[in-house]
Amino acid sequence: MNHHQQNTTAHFLIEGLNDLGIEYIFSNFGTDHAPIIEELARWDEQGRKHPKIILCPHENVAIHMAAGFAAITGRGQAVVVHVDAGTANAAMGMHNMFRGRLPVMLMAGKAPFTMRGELTGSRDNYVHFVQDPFDMASLVRPYTKWEYVLPHGVVTKEVLRRGHSMMQSDPKGPVYLTLPREVLAEKINISSMHNFEEDRYGAVSSGGIDDERAQAIASKLMSAKSPIAVTAYLGRNPEAVAALEELALLCGIQVFEFSPNYMNINRNSPCFGGFDVGKGVASADLGLLLDVDVPWLPKVVKVKSETRWLHIDVDTIKKDFPMWGFATDMRINADCASVLKQVANIIRKKADAAFHQQVATRIESFKVSSAQRKDNLHRAAQDAGKVNAISSDYLLATISKAIDQNDIVINEAIRNAPQLLNHIERTLPLTLISSAGGGLGYSGGMALGVKLACPQSRVIQIVGDGSFHFSTPTSVYAASQQYQLPIFTVVLDNGGWQAVKEAVVRVYPDGAAVHANEFQARLQGQVRQFEKIGEAFGAYGECVSDPKEVAASIARCLKAVDAGKSAVLHVQIGQQ
Numbered sequence: 001m002n003h004h005q006q007n008t009t010a011h012f013l014i015e016g017l018n019d020l021g022i023e024y025i026f027s028n029f030g031t032d033h034a035p036i037i038e039e040l041a042r043w044d045e046q047g048r049k050h051p052k053i054i055l056c057p058h059e060n061v062a063i064h065m066a067a068g069f070a071a072i073t074g075r076g077q078a079v080v081v082h083v084d085a086g087t088a089n090a091a092m093g094m095h096n097m098f099r100g101r102l103p104v105m106l107m108a109g110k111a112p113f114t115m116r117g118e119l120t121g122s123r124d125n126y127v128h129f130v131q132d133p134f135d136m137a138s139l140v141r142p143y144t145k146w147e148y149v150l151p152h153g154v155v156t157k158e159v160l161r162r163g164h165s166m167m168q169s170d171p172k173g174p175v176y177l178t179l180p181r182e183v184l185a186e187k188i189n190i191s192s193m194h195n196f197e198e199d200r201y202g203a204v205s206s207g208g209i210d211d212e213r214a215q216a217i218a219s220k221l222m223s224a225k226s227p228i229a230v231t232a233y234l235g236r237n238p239e240a241v242a243a244l245e246e247l248a249l250l251c252g253i254q255v256f257e258f259s260p261n262y263m264n265i266n267r268n269s270p271c272f273g274g275f276d277v278g279k280g281v282a283s284a285d286l287g288l289l290l291d292v293d294v295p296w297l298p299k300v301v302k303v304k305s306e307t308r309w310l311h312i313d314v315d316t317i318k319k320d321f322p323m324w325g326f327a328t329d330m331r332i333n334a335d336c337a338s339v340l341k342q343v344a345n346i347i348r349k350k351a352d353a354a355f356h357q358q359v360a361t362r363i364e365s366f367k368v369s370s371a372q373r374k375d376n377l378h379r380a381a382q383d384a385g386k387v388n389a390i391s392s393d394y395l396l397a398t399i400s401k402a403i404d405q406n407d408i409v410i411n412e413a414i415r416n417a418p419q420l421l422n423h424i425e426r427t428l429p430l431t432l433i434s435s436a437g438g439g440l441g442y443s444g445g446m447a448l449g450v451k452l453a454c455p456q457s458r459v460i461q462i463v464g465d466g467s468f469h470f471s472t473p474t475s476v477y478a479a480s481q482q483y484q485l486p487i488f489t490v491v492l493d494n495g496g497w498q499a500v501k502e503a504v505v506r507v508y509p510d511g512a513a514v515h516a517n518e519f520q521a522r523l524q525g526q527v528r529q530f531e532k533i534g535e536a537f538g539a540y541g542e543c544v545s546d547p548k549e550v551a552a553s554i555a556r557c558l559k560a561v562d563a564g565k566s567a568v569l570h571v572q573i574g575q576q
């Protein structure tokens with residue numbers, strides 16, 4: 001090798017991303033990225049393979065595409081944004097990914113620091129003076145596990161490996177790396193660039209537990225009369241779903257989900273208890289909290305003091321929650337799939353006929369509440385509603401019938417989320433995804449990222465009208481068109497922010513706002529045609545206001561999606 005042969009830092013950045021196995025760079029470029037864009041052209045010219053660039057007209061879509069891709073695959077990708085401005089636009093997505101423990105490497109260029117042409121990449125534009133804030137990383141610091149400024153090209157690959165291992169280690173999450181322009185343009189000797197292999201520098205995963213604690217959990221479960229489990233994000237790992245379904249059947253555990261980010265248990269399992277944790281808590285003598293941040297609302301759900309709680313979670317202490325407040329009797333920081341399998345193995349060996357009989361009787365008793373739940377849902381879905389006030393129960397039950405079990409639903413239905421969760425039957429892991437964070441406008445970008453990860457599945461985004469506004473939809477359908485990622489968007493139009501109205505009613509049930517029926521939550525205007533926003537970027541669009549038309553509208557939209565176009569269905573579910 002010629003020891004004086006050189007390449008730019010930007011070249012090694014691309015090479016380093018390749019080494020990490022990064023498949024996509026969701027990008028929104030600016031003046032800071034000139035050295036990267038130049039290198040990409042050189043690589044293309046030489047026919048060298050680099051991570052695929054997905055251009056996103058808005059950073060909100062870039063970061064949420066990475067979120068959707070990571071939610072399905074577990075593999076964090078790169079997002080490249082423009083200095084502080086792009087970081088600010090991506091910050092809400094960073095909040096969502098941080099709360100969802102989703103890995104992503106957000107990279108922002110940094111404005112050049114030289115002013116007189118001292119180095120390649122030196123300041124040559126007005127904005128280079130104004131896009132250099134004192135503490136750029138503070139924009140996303142509350143939402144990162146790690147942050148760094150690339151100090152010199154010679155450590156590019158080591159820094160990338162470090163950031164990648166951080167984001168992929170349990171609990172996973174976002175990292176932030178900033179790249180000064182002169183550093184990107186700097187020439188580095190090839191001979192000084194080292195490799196940092198995954199097997200020696202890679203991520204650390206949580207695993208199972210010692211036999212003693214597994215035995216303790218097993219014996220508590222075997223002596224419980226009415227065990228329940230509450231979970232929200234165990235379903236990010238299909239193996240954990242299978243382990244939970246098996247253990248629930250083995251021990252007669254009734255499983256509840258509260259504000260789930262994933263489908264955690266097959267809805268057809270006799271042990272699935274639904275989403276009303278309060279019902280389970282009322283009679284439970286033993287509760288398992290499995291990968292859950294907020295198992296219930298303490299103000300609403302009263303827990304009996306006699307109930308014992310075992311908490312198994314990738315993050316038991318909730319290290320990023322300043323306040324948490326759920327008492328547990330045994331806290332185990334571990335991987336749920338491994339622990340549940342360990343416990344099931346012990347119980348299988350210990351269980352006798354009497355235990356199996358007791359469990360069978362218990363599971364039989366679940367049938368009553370389960371049948372009642374299904375009956376209520378069936379009844380609610382019978383009434384299709386009126387013109388301009390289509391029932392969301394009916395709409396979501398109709399969508400459920402029209403889609404396949406492999407199709408993936410992204411839930412941003414907000415006040416209609418209970419209807420979505422209850423009516424859209426899911427039986428397979430990773431077919432229902434929601435954001436763990438509170439930043440609205442995630443579902444469009446996430447749907448695109450999910451479609452990228454699962455080209456064979458249909459992706460259905462169900463979103464409130466307010467959230468659709470937040471989702472930067474022109475950017476969603478532009479990217480959908482450019483990269484042939486068809487998604488089906490259903491906009492639930494209730495004329496604004498029902499959640500905001502309900503918050504006021506909860507705090508001031510007899511207040512002035514209730515009396516005046518004014519909650520500052522109506523989004524009104526003579527023309528509201530959400531479907532046209534899709535149409536403007538090549539999507540198929542429809543608006544439906546008559547319940548009789550719902551099934552046919554859905555069918556036409558799905559046909560368009562199957563033919564390769566996105567579809568936007570604007571549904572009038574009635575003014576709030």
Ligand SMILES: Cc1ncc(C[n+]2csc(CCOP(=O)(O)OP(=O)(O)O)c2C)c(N)n1
Binds near residue numbers: 464468
């Ligand atoms: C970025 C962001 N801004 C504001 C909010 C506050 N917020 C929470 S729910 C909500 C209303 C959402 O409206 P929509 O999607 O139509 O759902 P609906 O409440 O009508 O069911 C708002 C504004 C938020 N969570 N995130």
Ligand SMILES: [Mg+2]
Binds near residue numbers: 492493495498
């Ligand atoms: Mg709304």
